[in-house]
Amino acid sequence: MRFAVTKVCGSGAKARAGVLQIGSSSIETPALLLSTRKGLPAFVSRDLLASLPPPDSLLLHVCPTHFMEVPPSKTISNIGGLHRMLGLPDHILLAAAGDSIESLPASEATNKFGASFETPAGRRLVKPADYMELISCMKPNLWASLADEVPAWVTEKRNKVSVERTLRWLDECIALDTDVGENTLGVVVGGSSIEQRKLCATEVSKRNVSGFWIGGLGLGDSAEERCSILNAAVDCLPLEKPRLVSRLGLPEEVLEGVAAGIDLFDSTYIYQLTMGGFALIFPIDMVGKKMQDDTFNNSGVDFTKINLRATTYRKDTSRIVDSCSCFTCQNHTRAYLNHLLNVHEMLAQILLEIHNTHHYLCFFRSIRDAIKSREFDQFRQQFVQNRRAHLAAAVV
Amino acid sequence: MALRFEVLGRFNRARAARLTLPHFTCQTPLFMPVGTQGTIKGLTTDQLEEIGCQIILGNTYHLELRPGSQLIDDLGGLHKFMNWKRALLTDSGGFQMVSLLHLADITEEGVTFQSPVDGKPMLLTPEESIHIQNKIGADIIMALDDVVKTTITGPRMEEAMYRTLRWIDRCIAAHKKPDAQNLFGIVQGGVDPVLRDICVRGLVERNLPGYAIGGLAGGEDKDSFWRVVAQCTAGLPEDKPRYVMGVGYPLDIVVCSALGADMYDCVYPTRTARFGTALVPEGVLKLKQNAMATDERPIDPTCPCMVCKNYTRAYLHCLVTKDAMGSQLLSYHNLSFMMRLSRDLHMSILEGRFPEFVRGFLRMQFPKGDVPKWVRNAMVVAGIDISECCAPAKCPRDAMEVAGTDISEICPPTKCS
Ligand SMILES: [Zn+2]
Ligand SMILES: [Zn+2]
Numbered sequence: 001m002r003f004a005v006t007k008v009c010g011s012g013a014k015a016r017a018g019v020l021q022i023g024s025s026s027i028e029t030p031a032l033l034l035s036t037r038k039g040l041p042a043f044v045s046r047d048l049l050a051s052l053p054p055p056d057s058l059l060l061h062v063c064p065t066h067f068m069e070v071p072p073s074k075t076i077s078n079i080g081g082l083h084r085m086l087g088l089p090d091h092i093l094l095a096a097a098g099d100s101i102e103s104l105p106a107s108e109a110t111n112k113f114g115a116s117f118e119t120p121a122g123r124r125l126v127k128p129a130d131y132m133e134l135i136s137c138m139k140p141n142l143w144a145s146l147a148d149e150v151p152a153w154v155t156e157k158r159n160k161v162s163v164e165r166t167l168r169w170l171d172e173c174i175a176l177d178t179d180v181g182e183n184t185l186g187v188v189v190g191g192s193s194i195e196q197r198k199l200c201a202t203e204v205s206k207r208n209v210s211g212f213w214i215g216g217l218g219l220g221d222s223a224e225e226r227c228s229i230l231n232a233a234v235d236c237l238p239l240e241k242p243r244l245v246s247r248l249g250l251p252e253e254v255l256e257g258v259a260a261g262i263d264l265f266d267s268t269y270i271y272q273l274t275m276g277g278f279a280l281i282f283p284i285d286m287v288g289k290k291m292q293d294d295t296f297n298n299s300g301v302d303f304t305k306i307n308l309r310a311t312t313y314r315k316d317t318s319r320i321v322d323s324c325s326c327f328t329c330q331n332h333t334r335a336y337l338n339h340l341l342n343v344h345e346m347l348a349q350i351l352l353e354i355h356n357t358h359h360y361l362c363f364f365r366s367i368r369d370a371i372k373s374r375e376f377d378q379f380r381q382q383f384v385q386n387r388r389a390h391l392a393a394a395v396v
Numbered sequence: 397m398a399l400r401f402e403v404l405g406r407f408n409r410a411r412a413a414r415l416t417l418p419h420f421t422c423q424t425p426l427f428m429p430v431g432t433q434g435t436i437k438g439l440t441t442d443q444l445e446e447i448g449c450q451i452i453l454g455n456t457y458h459l460e461l462r463p464g465s466q467l468i469d470d471l472g473g474l475h476k477f478m479n480w481k482r483a484l485l486t487d488s489g490g491f492q493m494v495s496l497l498h499l500a501d502i503t504e505e506g507v508t509f510q511s512p513v514d515g516k517p518m519l520l521t522p523e524e525s526i527h528i529q530n531k532i533g534a535d536i537i538m539a540l541d542d543v544v545k546t547t548i549t550g551p552r553m554e555e556a557m558y559r560t561l562r563w564i565d566r567c568i569a570a571h572k573k574p575d576a577q578n579l580f581g582i583v584q585g586g587v588d589p590v591l592r593d594i595c596v597r598g599l600v601e602r603n604l605p606g607y608a609i610g611g612l613a614g615g616e617d618k619d620s621f622w623r624v625v626a627q628c629t630a631g632l633p634e635d636k637p638r639y640v641m642g643v644g645y646p647l648d649i650v651v652c653s654a655l656g657a658d659m660y661d662c663v664y665p666t667r668t669a670r671f672g673t674a675l676v677p678e679g680v681l682k683l684k685q686n687a688m689a690t691d692e693r694p695i696d697p698t699c700p701c702m703v704c705k706n707y708t709r710a711y712l713h714c715l716v717t718k719d720a721m722g723s724q725l726l727s728y729h730n731l732s733f734m735m736r737l738s739r740d741l742h743m744s745i746l747e748g749r750f751p752e753f754v755r756g757f758l759r760m761q762f763p764k765g766d767v768p769k770w771v772r773n774a775m776v777v778a779g780i781d782i783s784e785c786c787a788p789a790k791c792p793r794d795a796m797e798v799a800g801t802d803i804s805e806i807c808p809p810t811k812c813s
Contacts, residue, residue, distance in 0.1 A: 048440065072689065
């Protein structure tokens with residue numbers, strides 16, 4: 001893995017564009033990791049995944065804990081690792097133990113031996129040795145160390161313990177790794193404590209890791225807290241290595257993360273939108289562009305998305321987004337999606353996940369373009385303004 | 397008439413044909429997957445084309461409930477609504493009512509049923525069924541028939557058959573788009589050869605674009621099943637397509653094709669996929685079984701589909717019945733399997749190697765040679781010699797008798813009859 005920052009801009013000169021080189025693929029950052037269930041997007045199979053814009057759609061977040069029950073890790077290893085098992089030989093797979101849906105950190109059950117997760121099969125304790133066994137069989141391109149992630153409301157003492165454990169497990173993981181940390185992202189935790197965040201980031205930076213995974217966010221922290229936590233942690237990290245933040249997914253949160261110097265995002269935002277029947281519609285190119293007219297006319301919806309379950313789309317033969325080149329928009333109408341949602345047909349989720357993923361990947365491309373043309377602050381401002389304008393219009 | 401049916405090749409009763417419909421030129425024999433509500437569960441229209449689907453079936457009853465045929469018509473018909481460029485077929489809606497709603501009652505006027513929306517009594521007449529199907533706009537539409545349980549005999553079955561014949565005239569009269577949509581009549585009459593014969597003659601007189609054999613796959617014994625199919629295909633015109641409704645097991649399709657049928661539909665391949673079962677040349681593969689967790693082979697090494705080229709049984713084992721992707725991938729494979737079977741039937745008839753194909757198929761499904769009696773009986777009528785798939789390894793007794801050994805003590809004759 002190689003990483004290089006290519007452009008820095010923004011008021012604090014922290015927002016950055018870069019290039020992540022893994023194998024023969026190079027991915028521009030800031031970038032989104034597509035969330036997966038057992039290694040594949042929830043509804044988008046490999047042939048449909050290929051219709052999403054490359055190379056951005058090559059980056060996937062895989063949760064090793066999804067494979068704790070089956071198949072046995074030896075089988076995964078025999079098949080040739082995750083890439084072969086998932087039928088995605090050219091994709092870039094980043095592994096991290098927890099996610100927000102199928103494998104939630106259960107901090108109250110985590111102990112000194114290992115991290116606990118809430119899975120569909122029940123609660124599972126994962127020790128660093130178990131985790132590394134999974135990693136060595138799966139052979140992801142990059143993997144985050146095992147962490148003790150705690151929500152914002154735990155005591156100061158528990159938060160300190162979480163930092164200590166996370167650092168100890170990082171050392172244990174690297175010690176067990178055949179590549180001694182070459183493909184490792186060290187996890188930075190520390191809850192809402194600025195001090196602990198700095199301590200953790202500084203300590204992790206001393207280890208032989210190739211990048212950083214900022215965890216423990218999106219677990220009960222407020223928006224204001226998050227901004228300072230993120231900045232405190234990022235300021236202690238070396239400039240030349242990539243930084244990934246977990247569980248920040250809303251467009252505003254992504255923009256905030258980018259402003260703080262984050263390069264990679266993993267989130268289940270698209271999955272949640274899709275399950276709710278939502279389609280993203282906000283204008284991709286924020287700078288100097290007006291919004292689509294109808295975004296103002298749908299009261300009860302914010303300007304970023306529409307809910308296709310609403311009866312107003314029953315006879316709407318337009319595309320979700322007129323200018324969108326995704327498979328869904330090129331082939332299907334809002335009316336058809338409305339019908340599929342009404343009758344609970346799985347194709348609704350397939351088509352929505354395709355559009356939402358496509359739309360969000362384009363949003364990330366626009367963010368990169370804005371950074372490259374030194375317009376990121378403007379871009380971010382415009383987004384916030386649009387949102388405010390819409391909220392104002394909705395009140396009137 | 398809005399279709400053309402050209403027989404391109406034959407083997408005895410079996411035929412390979414080109415069926416030209418308003419939206420697609422199909423090759424028969426063919427299997428039609430069921431897309432009840434304007435979608436095949438879990439697959440995109442591009443994937444269906446990729447797999448080789450030629451005709452998709454829509455259920456009139458469900459489509460009328462949601463989103464409603466008026467809306468479909470307003471938006472330009474079902475083809476446009478679901479963006480399916482190939483052919484579509486809709487059923488009459490009658491079968492769904494009788495099978496889904498307990499309170500359906502059939503009178504001379506039509507099918508009376510309780511609205512699932514507000515419980516009010518509603519009436520589906522032959523005219524209304526055709527009117528709805530005209531609005532949906534499928535290439536093939538089905539006449540409303542009087543559906544009774546296949547196993548019923550006596551006066552009720554006779555009444556249903558004659559009523560079906562009376563209703564076909566009302567359907568023909570109500571059909572507003574004969575130049576764009578093909579109305580198929582349905583042969584009824586249960587397992588009674590006399591009734592079936594009267595129905596076939598009655599329908600053939602009406603000179604319809606195509607004919608369906610209805611009232612099967614409903615619990616009748618297999619020997620009755622194939623005899624009805626054989627009887628109907630023999631009585632139906634050579635130059636019109638023949639559709640056996642509700643048939644979807646690969647074995648049934650092979651047998652019916654040998655007897656001269658051309659089209660089939662069934663929810664089986666997609667429904668069984670959702671329960672974790674894959675169709676394979678040997679029969680079925682239950683991916684839920686524990687042994688699959690460590691099985692590093694594809695579902696079917698001979699299958700060229702996207703799923704078999706990329707995924708192991710072990711990985712599919714962890715997806716099926718739990719994740720949407722499990723049923724998506726298995727439906728993809730199962731429909732690929734059915735489409736490959738359709739193509740194999742067509743090509744083997746066309747290339748004059750149909751008997752070899754049937755024998756190969758039976759050898760895979762019955763490696764021990766235990767081909768069911770009804771299949772053997774049907775193959776006699778179809779004029780296909782399958783003795784080599786049945787006889788040799790039927791049981792150790794046969795093999796050893798050939799060798800001249802007396803084994804009557806260890807293998808009582810009754811077991812091997
Ligand atoms: Zn789109
Ligand atoms: Zn296959």
